[in-house]
Amino acid sequence: MTASVSPAEQSGDVRAARAHSFNAAAAQYAANRPSYPPALFDTVEELAGRPLAGARVADIGAGTGIATVLLHERGARVLAVEPGDGMAAQFRRAHPGIPLVRGNGNALPLADASTDLLTYAQAWHWTDPARSVPEALRVLRPGGAIAVWWNTDAAGVEWIAEQSRRTSRFFGLDVPREKQRAARTELADPTGRLDFTRREIRWSRRVPLDTHLANIASHSLLLTSPEDRRTAFLAQEREHLLEVFPDGIIEEVYDVLLLVATAP
Numbered sequence: 001m002t003a004s005v006s007p008a009e010q011s012g013d014v015r016a017a018r019a020h021s022f023n024a025a026a027a028q029y030a031a032n033r034p035s036y037p038p039a040l041f042d043t044v045e046e047l048a049g050r051p052l053a054g055a056r057v058a059d060i061g062a063g064t065g066i067a068t069v070l071l072h073e074r075g076a077r078v079l080a081v082e083p084g085d086g087m088a089a090q091f092r093r094a095h096p097g098i099p100l101v102r103g104n105g106n107a108l109p110l111a112d113a114s115t116d117l118l119t120y121a122q123a124w125h126w127t128d129p130a131r132s133v134p135e136a137l138r139v140l141r142p143g144g145a146i147a148v149w150w151n152t153d154a155a156g157v158e159w160i161a162e163q164s165r166r167t168s169r170f171f172g173l174d175v176p177r178e179k180q181r182a183a184r185t186e187l188a189d190p191t192g193r194l195d196f197t198r199r200e201i202r203w204s205r206r207v208p209l210d211t212h213l214a215n216i217a218s219h220s221l222l223l224t225s226p227e228d229r230r231t232a233f234l235a236q237e238r239e240h241l242l243e244v245f246p247d248g249i250i251e252e253v254y255d256v257l258l259l260v261a262t263a264p
Contacts, residue, residue: 026090030064032214034151036121037203040256041074047197047260048117048145052076055116058139060105061123065091065098071119072098081108106131110139117145124148124259129189137193140263147260148188154202154253159244166240170233171221194261201256209241212250 045051053075059068062080064087071078080095082088083104091100103109105120105127118136120127136146153160168174188196207215213234216222222230241250 026064026084026086028214029087029218030066030090030094032211032218033064033066034205034215034252034254035066036070036149036151036256037201039201039203040149040258041070043199043201043258044117044119044145044147044260047199047258048147049143049262050116050145052117056114056141057117057119058108058110058115059119059121060108061120061126062091062100063087063122065095067119067121068098069095076117079110081105081110106135108135108139112138113141115139115144116141117147120146120148122150124188125150129191133189133191133193137263142264143262145260145262146194147258149256149258151254152257154204154255157253159241160253163237163240166236167221167233170229170236171225173221188259189261196259196261199258199260201258202253203256204251204253206249206251209238209245209248209250212241212252213237215252 041052052071055076057071057076057078058081059071059078060081062068062082063084065080068078068080068091078098080091080098080100081103082091082100083102088100088102091098101109105123118140124132140146153164155161188194216237217230217234222233225233242248245251
């Protein structure tokens with residue numbers, strides 16, 4: 001007899017599969033995902049009320065180290081925390097001089113009151129706030145801060161809106177709503193223990209079409225789709241994008257959604 005699975009359990013299984021999907025594509029992720037603009041870190045310093053230089057920072061869900069390296073370059077004494085085997089291996093190959101420990105935001109491998117700042121770049125939505133909020137408050141020093149952010153596709157850019165609509169139709173879900181939901185302030189901490197301040201920072205990068213498509217393919221929605229579906233979608237996107245960018249250079253435009261809160 002096959003045990004029945006509730007919708008909630010099915011949803012949890014899908015979420016877990018998507019969370020773990022990055023490990024098999026860590027090199028692709030590192031090579032093609034966008035970075036973050038200097039203005040983001042200026043704003044983190046402003047809202048946290050202290051410079052990054054000299055601060056004890058733990059970058060949670062560090063992945064391949066895109067944000068971790070930028071924090072390090074700003075002078076932070078940064079420790080990466082990453083749960084995934086593949087992502088951690090890629091991080092260590094690329095950044096052997098930056099310390100990394102295995103762990104996740106729901107059970108931080110850090111001592112009480114040991115950090116000035118906790119950062120979660122593209123990672124907070126993979127945590128359970130009922131567990132990750134108390135953990136963050138446990139390891140932050142009094143007056144420390146938590147900063148969570150996401151690169152999101154810029155609203156109001158027509159070709160990006162059209163791509164989102166195509167993605168939604170192809171995969172049968174509301175892609176813009178899913179992306180925006182993760183960064184809604186009231187959902188970031190349903191417990192209400194963190195008083196988040198929200199900012200948005202727009203920036204862009206110009207990349208070859210192949211890089212843009214590889215970036216898309218490194219997202220969990222694509223990584224967990226059957227290979228034939230993934231291949232068909234990317235071929236479709238190549239045709240559409242060459243109509244908009246015939247020279248094959250794509251201007252990706254992002255709004256970084258940033259939430260910062262200070263600990264009591």
